Every structure is written in C-alpha cells, then in structure tokens.
Amino acid sequence: MEWGMTDATTRPPDFPILCRVTPWYFKRMAMLAGMLAAFGLYFLYDGKFGYPAANRIADKQVWFEEVVLRTFDEAKAAGKVDVWVENARQQGWPTGRDGEPPRWVSHAAQNGWPEKPHRYTQKEIDEQFWWGGGTLLAALFVGLTILRNRHKVLRGEADHFISPEGVVVRHADVFRVDKRLWDNKGLAYVWHRPEGGSEQKVVVDDLKFDGAVQVLAQVAANMKGELIEKVHTPGSAPEPAEEPPPEA
Structure with missing residues (x-):
C-alpha cells in the first residue's frame, strides 16, 4: 500500500x-461470525448429547465389571459356567469363549465404544453450556457489528x-x-x-x-x-522521543 x-x-x-x-471486511467478519456460531453449537451439542453419551458408555463399563464379570466369577467358583453362559445369552450379555470370561475390550469394539471411556463431571457438562452460550453471544455481537457497518x-x-x-x-x-x-x-x-x-x-x-x-x-x-512514517527495527537507531504537544 x-x-x-x-x-x-x-x-x-x-x-x-x-x-x-470493503467487501473484504464483510467477508472476514462473516467468516468470524460463522466460526463462532459453529463452535457455540458444537459446545451445546457436547453438553446436551456428546458428554452424556460418553458417560453412558462409562456406565456400561462399570456395569460390565460389577455385574457381568462378578457373576461370571461366582459361576466359575461354583462350577456353573455353562449355566451362566446360557443365562447371559438369554439376557444379551457378552459371554466370552471356551469358558473364559468376557473381555471389555472385545465388547467395546463390537459396539464401537472406546476401550477406556472417559467420564465427565456435571461441572464439565455445565461448562459446555456456558461456553456454547458465550460463543453464540459473541457470534451475535459480530453479526450486529456487520449490520452496524453496512452504511x-x-x-x-x-x-x-x-x-x-x-x-x-x-x-x-x-x-x-x-x-x-x-x-x-x-x-x-x-x-x-x-x-x-x-x-x-x-x-x-x-x-x-x-x-x-x-x-x-x-x-x-x-x-x-x-x-x-518510519518504523523502528532492531539494529537501527531509535527515533527521538516525541515531545508532548504544547498547551492549548
């Protein structure tokens, strides 16, 4: 320039x-508003659906360890593994193979779940709504700024x-x-x-x-x-300090 x-x-x-x-300014601001809105919706989605779904998978792992494996161990100790397997199949539980206990890794893989599901606290879930709301407000502010600058x-x-x-x-x-x-x-x-x-x-x-x-x-x-007009760069002599303007 x-x-x-x-x-x-x-x-x-x-x-x-x-x-x-300029159109460039409007384009840049529109992109910023769109990006903020997308992030805001993503935060809200995680708070409403994503994090609760992850917690349900974590609950499944707890159930697997405390119910499935525990009852298997009890049946094995009583010599009734075959009976346990039959009951487990009727209830839709994982049964393992050849008398071996079912494995969470295999059960998770069959259902498309992570091997080590993460459990989110209620605070973390609430934060998603705060972040989502705040980011959407920022997107709205940018949108209003665009409207204010139109004319x-x-x-x-x-x-x-x-x-x-x-x-x-x-x-x-x-x-x-x-x-x-x-x-x-x-x-x-x-x-x-x-x-x-x-x-x-x-x-x-x-x-x-x-x-x-x-x-x-x-x-x-x-x-x-x-x-x-000049910009001071490293290695060059600095400009003399500006004197304060005279009193009006």
Whole structure:
C-alpha cells in the first residue's frame, strides 16, 4: 500500500470522497461470525448429547465389571459356567469363549465404544453450556457489528473529513499523522485539536474503508504538523522521543 505513489493520490480527487466499507471486511467478519456460531453449537451439542453419551458408555463399563464379570466369577467358583453362559445369552450379555470370561475390550469394539471411556463431571457438562452460550453471544455481537457497518462511510472533503463515527476533522486542526502501520495494516492515526481544544485521535482504516488512502493524502497535503512514517527495527537507531504537544 504505497503512500503517494498511485494515481488516486497524485490526481486532484473529486469531492466528496466517499469511502464505503470493503467487501473484504464483510467477508472476514462473516467468516468470524460463522466460526463462532459453529463452535457455540458444537459446545451445546457436547453438553446436551456428546458428554452424556460418553458417560453412558462409562456406565456400561462399570456395569460390565460389577455385574457381568462378578457373576461370571461366582459361576466359575461354583462350577456353573455353562449355566451362566446360557443365562447371559438369554439376557444379551457378552459371554466370552471356551469358558473364559468376557473381555471389555472385545465388547467395546463390537459396539464401537472406546476401550477406556472417559467420564465427565456435571461441572464439565455445565461448562459446555456456558461456553456454547458465550460463543453464540459473541457470534451475535459480530453479526450486529456487520449490520452496524453496512452504511458507514468515511467522507473526505477539500478541507476536512468526517469519520465513520461522525467526527469532523478539519485539516487545519491536524497536528500529527502516524502512518507507521499503513503499509502492513492499512492503519493511520490522525491527531487533531478541534477549534484549538484538547487533542483527539481518529483512526483511518484503508483495509476497512475503500479509498481511505485518498482521504489521508488530502490530510497530509493540507496539514501543518508532524508526519510519522518510519518504523523502528532492531539494529537501527531509535527515533527521538516525541515531545508532548504544547498547551492549548
């Protein structure tokens, strides 16, 4: 994103400059909302169905060990394994083979269950609903943000610009523009003193508002103040510290 190197910044612009929200911004925010909604539904599914189903399998393992294996051991001690096997078959229990006790590993594999089922606590189940609700609320917030930005416009005029929030920034009131993040993130910070009052900062976002580069170029052409462009990198000499602005 070159500063002052495009036709858009070298030709006199037509006023007003209307910078509307870019499709890229809406696409990115829609993807974020969709991702949050998907995670939220996944959390709710686990809390409602996934974790309880896992606990039912853990209950099956307890039943297998405390009922099936225990009664088998009792029958074996009494020399009645054949009777136990017949009764087990009638009840649909696993029976083992050749007089050997049934094995949980085999029984779990036949039913598509994990060999070592995990049991979730009620706290863990409740947390899924909290996470699901919170994530869905975040998705709703992003969706509302998309709706709020549908009609936002960054408007540039010959001697001032109006931010998407409605802040009027007169070029004559601007005393500093920081565009060190412009090349990488499309962000610039414009400091101004409305009518000589206290300083305020306005963000100009070229990734979000199409054509914001023209607005910023107009500011730079008309302002009488400091333009910060360099980014300090390791190994290079640091920039001198900024002096505080004079009292209004």
